[in-house]
Amino acid sequence: MKHQATPYLTFDGNAREALHYYKDVFEGEILSIQTFGEAEFPTPPEVDERIMHAQFKKDSLFLMFSDAFLGQSVTAGNNISLALELESEEEIQTLYNRLSEQGTVIMELQDTFWGAKFAKVKDMFGITWDLNYTTQS
Template sequence: MKHQATPYFTFNGNAGEALDYYKQIFHGEVINLQTFGEADFETPEEMDQRVMHAQFKKDALFFMVSDSFTDQNVKTGSNIALVLECESTDEIQTYYDRLKNDGNVLMELQDTFWGATYAKVKDPYGITWDLNYTKEQ
C-alpha cells in the first residue's frame, strides 16, 4: 500500500458545509472537489451541486468527503470508510478477494471514469473499505 488508510466521511447533502467548517477549524484547504453534476455519469438533477468527492488537507491531517449518492439517511457512526491506496492491480485484486469472501460488496471491483480501479466492501465487523488503485497515465 502507498500509505496509511485514509478516513472518508459521508454526509447527507451537507458535505460542502462541513468542508467550510473544517477549513475554519483547522485552517486547511479543500483540494480536488468535484460535484455529482461534474461527474462523467448520469445523476439526478437534484444531486448536481452535491459533493461527489473532495479532499481536505492541513499539514499531516488528510481526509476525504462526499455526499451520499442515494436517498439513504447517513447515520453518524456509519458514515466513515477507510480508503486503501493500492500500488498495483494485483494488490487491489488480492484485498478485494479477501474482503469479499466474508464481507458485503457495496461496489464491485471495476475501472472508473476517474482513472482508477475501485471497489467498496463492508467487512464482517461493519468497517467499510474503499479500495483504490490509480492507474498510471
C-alpha cells in the same frame, strides 16, 4: 513506505458545509471538490450540487468527503472516531475549543495516565475526534 489510513466522511447533503467547517477549524486547504453534476455519467438534477468527492489537507491530516447519493442513508455518530496526535499544548487547546464550540464534549481536555493531554469531542456533524498531545517522552 509509510501506510496511513485516510478517513472518508460521508454526509447527507451537507458535505460542502462540513468541508468548509473543517477548513476553518484546522486552518487547512480544500484540494478539490467534484459534484455529482460534474460527473461523467448521468445523475438526477436533485443531486447536481451534492459533493461526489472532495479532498482536504492540513500538514499530514488528509480527509476525503462525499455526500450520499439519493436513497442512501447516512448515520452520523459513533461509527467513526478520528484520532489526532497533536504537536503542542496550544494546538490541542485550540482544536478542542473549536470542535467543542458547537459540538458535544465526551471527555474534557485533561492530563492522562499515559503521559498525554487528551480530549474526546463529537463535533456539530456527529464526527468524534480523539485529540492527543503526548507530554512525556
